Amino acid sequence: MATTTRRKGKTRSVREAVREETRAAYREAILSAASEVFGRLGFHDAKMADIAAEAGVAAGTLYNYFSSKEEVFASILERGQEQLFGALAEVVARGGDPLDRLQEVLRTLYGFLERSGPFFAVYLRQGGLAEWTRQRLRESEDRTFHRNLALMEGLLREACEAGLLRGDRDPDELGAVLAGISDAQIFAWVRRGCPPDLTARSAVVFDLFLHGASRR
C-alpha cells in the first residue's frame, strides 16, 4: 500500500513536473507571441485570434493561461519589467562611481529594449500610460515603473551627495530630465524602425545630460 502510494506519488510528481514545464512553455510561447502582435498592431487591433495563431495554439487555450486579453498585456509588462529591474538592480549594486553606474544603467536599459523589440519601446516611450494602459493598468504598472525609476533616482541622489551633480536642482528633477532625454532617443529610434544601434547612443545621451547644449 505504502509502496503503491509512494509510486503513485512519485509518478504523479513526475507528471506534475512535466505538466508544470509544459504549462510554463505554453505560457512563454503565448507571451512571446502576444508581445510580437501587440508591438505590431497595438492593443486594440491585436485580436486574441491573432495572438493564438502567432503562438500556434487555439483561441480557447489562451484562457487556460490568462483570464483576459488585458491580463495577457499586463503579464508581458510584468515579465519584462521584472527582467529589466533585475538587470538594473545588478548594475546599481556594483558600487563605484555613481555616474559610471548611471551610464551603465542606460546601456543596460537600451540593450534590453533592443532585445525585447518594439513592444517595450512603445510602452516605455508612452510612459506605460498609453491610451489603453492609462485606463486599466495604472496601479500595478506604476509600482514597477516607479521601482525602476527609484533605482535611477537613488543613483542620482548618490551622485548629488557626492557633489558630482548640480546642487541647485532637486535630484528627482534631474532624474526626470535624464528620463526625458533618454525617451527622446528611444522615440527617435522607434521612428527609425528599431535598428540595432540604440545601445551605442547611450554615450550621447549621457554627455548631453551632464553638460547640456550650451557652448560652455
Add this chain to the structure above:
Amino acid sequence: MATTTRRKGKTRSVREAVREETRAAYREAILSAASEVFGRLGFHDAKMADIAAEAGVAAGTLYNYFSSKEEVFASILERGQEQLFGALAEVVARGGDPLDRLQEVLRTLYGFLERSGPFFAVYLRQGGLAEWTRQRLRESEDRTFHRNLALMEGLLREACEAGLLRGDRDPDELGAVLAGISDAQIFAWVRRGCPPDLTARSAVVFDLFLHGASRR
C-alpha cells in the same frame, strides 16, 4: 423692385450667414466635447454616443459634421496644431536672440497645453503616435508635427550658427534632446493631473537643456 430684390438678397444672405454660424457653433461644440471625452477615455473607449451626449446633440448629428469617429479625432488634432503652429510661428518670427526666442517657444507651447487640457498633453507626450494614431494618422499628422518641430529646429540651427550652442553636436540632435526634456516635463505634469503650473516650469527645462546636470 430693386429694393425688394436687394432686401431679398440681404435676407437670404443673412439667413445663410446665420446658418453658417450655427453650423460652426455645432462643429465647435462637437470638437470641444470630443476633445474632453477622448482626453478622458482614450480613442477606443470614447463612444460616439458619449461625445454626442457631452455635446448635447443626437448621435446622428455627429455625422452631419464628420464622416466618422476617426475624422472627429483627426479634426481635433488639426485644429489644435493649426493654432499652436500659428502661435509658435509668431514667436519665431519676432527676431532677436535665438535662445530667448527658443525659451519663449517653450513658454508658448506650455501655455497652449495648459489651456487645451489633457487631450493635447496626451497627444504630444506620445509624440502623436499613440496606439491608434500610429495606425491611421501617420501621414497628415507627421506633416504638422514636423512643421512644428521644424520651427524649433530652425531656431536651434540659428543658435548654433551664432555660436551660442555646442558645435560638436548636430542641431537636430540637440532638438531631440530639448524635446525629450520638454516631454518629460509634460509627462510629469499630466501625471500630476494637469495643475496650472506648467508654464512656470519652462525656465527649468531651458536651464537644464543649456547647462546640463553636471556640477560645472
Add this chain to the structure above:
Amino acid sequence: MATTTRRKGKTRSVREAVREETRAAYREAILSAASEVFGRLGFHDAKMADIAAEAGVAAGTLYNYFSSKEEVFASILERGQEQLFGALAEVVARGGDPLDRLQEVLRTLYGFLERSGPFFAVYLRQGGLAEWTRQRLRESEDRTFHRNLALMEGLLREACEAGLLRGDRDPDELGAVLAGISDAQIFAWVRRGCPPDLTARSAVVFDLFLHGASRR
C-alpha cells in the same frame, strides 16, 4: 363692401389656382425625379435625399407632397398605370376584329414602355411584385394590374367566342401565355438597354402567340 368681398373672394381664388398649379408642378417634378432615381438605383438604394436633389428641392419638401417614400413609389405606379389604362381602354373600345385590337393593345403597351423609360419596364417585368413591392403594394397595385389585365382578357374572350382562338384552352390561360411571351420580349429589351425598337417587335410576339413554334 360686397365688391370688396367679391374681390377678396376673387383674389383668393386666383391665389388658390396659382397655388394649386404650383403644387401640381412640384408634385410632377418630384414624381419625375423619383421615377428616374428608382429606375436607376432600385427602391432601397434610392434615398429620399437623392430624389430631392434630382428634383431640385429640399428633402423636407418631399413630405409636403407625399407622406412617405413608399407613397412616392406607389404614386409613380399609379400615375403610370392610369395613363396606360386610359390608352388601352381606348383601343379596346374601338370595336372591330378582336385579334387586331389585341395586337394594337400590344403596340400601345410597348409604346408606353418605350416612353416611360426603365422604371416601368422593370416594374412590369417583375410583374409588379418585385422584392419590395410584394410586401407593401399588393392590394392597390393588384387592382390596377388586374384592371389592365382584364382589358386583355376581355379581348381574348371575345376572340374565343368569335371562334378565332383555340377552344380547348381557357381564355385566361391564353392570356397568361400572351403575357408571358410579351414579358419575355420586355425582359430582353431591358437587358439590351431599352433601345427604341420595342414597338416594332409586337408583330413577332403576336405571330408566335397565334401560331406557335412548331413547323406546322
Add this chain to the structure above:
Amino acid sequence: MATTTRRKGKTRSVREAVREETRAAYREAILSAASEVFGRLGFHDAKMADIAAEAGVAAGTLYNYFSSKEEVFASILERGQEQLFGALAEVVARGGDPLDRLQEVLRTLYGFLERSGPFFAVYLRQGGLAEWTRQRLRESEDRTFHRNLALMEGLLREACEAGLLRGDRDPDELGAVLAGISDAQIFAWVRRGCPPDLTARSAVVFDLFLHGASRR
C-alpha cells in the same frame, strides 16, 4: 508505437471528419433558413437576426460561415443553380428527340422549383435581376443564368436543324418565347401561393409553345 500513432491519426481524422460534417450541417441549415426568410421577406427586409432565429443559431454564428448578408444570398443562388444546372444537363445529354428532351427540361425545372420553394421561383421569374441582385450579382449570376439558358437554346437549335420547328424564326427568339411562357406559368404559380401542381402544367406550356393559340 506505430499502432498508437495510427490510432492517434485515426482519432484525429475521425474528429476532423465529424467537425467537417458538423460545419456542413450548420452551413446547410443556415442556407435553408436564409432561403426561407429571403423568399418570405425579400433581401432587404430579411434581417440577419431573422435568419439566425430561423436557423436556430446566434447571429454571430452566421459570420462563421458567411462573411456578409450578401454572401449568404449569393450562396443560396449558387447552390441552387449548381443543382439545377446539373439536373438539366443530365436531361439534355440523354439524346433522342430534341422536343421530348425539351419538354423534360421543363418538367425538371418545374420540379426543382416546387422543391426549392418560393425563393428560386422569385429569383427566376425576375430573371435573377431583382432590385438588389441587379446591383451586385450581375456578373457571376449572369454566367450561370446563361449557362442554363444555353442548354435550352442548344436543344432548340437541334430541333430547328432537325426541321421540327419553324425555320422562319431565330432559334434564340423561340427560346425567349418558351422562356416567357414558362415564366408566366411560374409567375401565376407563385401568385397562387406555390401549390404542388407546377410540374403538371409543363404539358400545357409545351403545347402552347408548339402550336400557339390560334384555332388552327
Add this chain to the structure above:
DNA sequence: CATGAATGAGGATTCATTCAT
C-alpha cells in the same frame, strides 16, 4: 487540457422623418 465553433453584447453608422426657422 487543447480545441475551435457558438455566443451575444456592443457600437459605428445610415437615413427616413420631423420641425424650427
Add this chain to the structure above:
DNA sequence: AATGAATGAATCCTCATTCAT
C-alpha cells in the same frame, strides 16, 4: 410652404469569452 439640419431607431458586423467535445 420651402428649407435643411436634428433626430434616433434600426441593423450589420466584430470579437472577447465560453463551452461541448
